[in-house]
Amino acid sequence: MNHEQFQTFLNYLKNEDKPGAVTFATELLDLHKMSLEELYLNYLAPSLILFECDVEDEDVCIWKEHFRTSIIRTILEIGYLHVLKRIEKIPNNGIKIVVLTPAFEYHEIGAIMNTHFMLLEGFDAYYIGANTPKTEILSAIRTYHPDYVALSVTNPYNLVVTKQTTDEIKRFFPEVGVILGGQAFKNPHNIEHIRYDVVLQSLDDLKAFSKKVAHK
Numbered sequence: 001m002n003h004e005q006f007q008t009f010l011n012y013l014k015n016e017d018k019p020g021a022v023t024f025a026t027e028l029l030d031l032h033k034m035s036l037e038e039l040y041l042n043y044l045a046p047s048l049i050l051f052e053c054d055v056e057d058e059d060v061c062i063w064k065e066h067f068r069t070s071i072i073r074t075i076l077e078i079g080y081l082h083v084l085k086r087i088e089k090i091p092n093n094g095i096k097i098v099v100l101t102p103a104f105e106y107h108e109i110g111a112i113m114n115t116h117f118m119l120l121e122g123f124d125a126y127y128i129g130a131n132t133p134k135t136e137i138l139s140a141i142r143t144y145h146p147d148y149v150a151l152s153v154t155n156p157y158n159l160v161v162t163k164q165t166t167d168e169i170k171r172f173f174p175e176v177g178v179i180l181g182g183q184a185f186k187n188p189h190n191i192e193h194i195r196y197d198v199v200l201q202s203l204d205d206l207k208a209f210s211k212k213v214a215h216k
């Protein structure tokens, strides 16, 4: 990774320079200086995970974090256009995945990024949103008939609602697989009582999963 380049990107973000940050990231993709995967994993994700507010006033820190997230979201939406261009050449593996974050979980950047990665691995992936109530999830399963539902969960407080959600999925749609991903599952104890089929935490995990399940 080019540290100087990363620092330039971070400086745009630190200065809340949205045009600068978006143009910088878009050019990296447009000029093929960096793959979308590299941009997401080495630039966008760390710029959020390592976010530190250098002012004491907490109120200022909150809107700064929100603003940074909105800049990253804009870059992800532009990234999607690059995904569309690339998937024309990628064979579809015939597996449909609905991606979401469950009720009360607002952290959605990991879910969006991984939906793009799934598309690039040949999955038919749909990100249906953050803070998705159980009933809406069941409705989406009824509509899309996915092979898997992927739940991205960041905050361990949301493990209870995750358990309730996956119990309902398995009760009404036992044939649908449950994928878990996100920071809340880094601690293996957090998964003990949840019904799931696979935990995926990285692009490598996703690639290995794709190899394993691609059959059609």
Ligand code: B12
Pocket (backbone or CB within 6 Å): 041, 044, 045, 046, 048, 049, 050, 051, 065, 066, 069, 104, 105, 106, 107, 108, 109, 110, 111, 113, 114, 150, 151, 152, 153, 154, 155, 156, 157, 179, 180, 181, 182, 183, 200, 201, 202, 203, 205, 206
């Ligand atoms: C941005 C952010 C927010 C934004 C989110 C906006 C949005 N639209 O997503 C907002 C402002 C809404 C927010 C709110 C809150 N946040 Co917040 N937030 C963050 C921050 C700074 C970055 C999160 C992020 O986007 N990371 C980047 C993504 C790419 O990383 P990721 O989600 O981990 O995803 C990666 C992997 O986990 C994996 N992955 C994730 N999902 C999946 C799914 C699959 C299928 C696969 C294969 C892989 C995968 O792939 C990704 C790439 O590697 C983190 C800091 C941190 N250290 O993470 C705090 C953080 C997560 N937040 C935290 C907290 C406490 C909160 C609040 C409770 C604050 C409050 N008091 O209100 C609320 C909770 C809101 C809610 N109900 O969910 C804590 C959580 C602590 C904990 N208990 O774990 C953190 C860690 C901050 C901290 N250090 O205290 N937050």
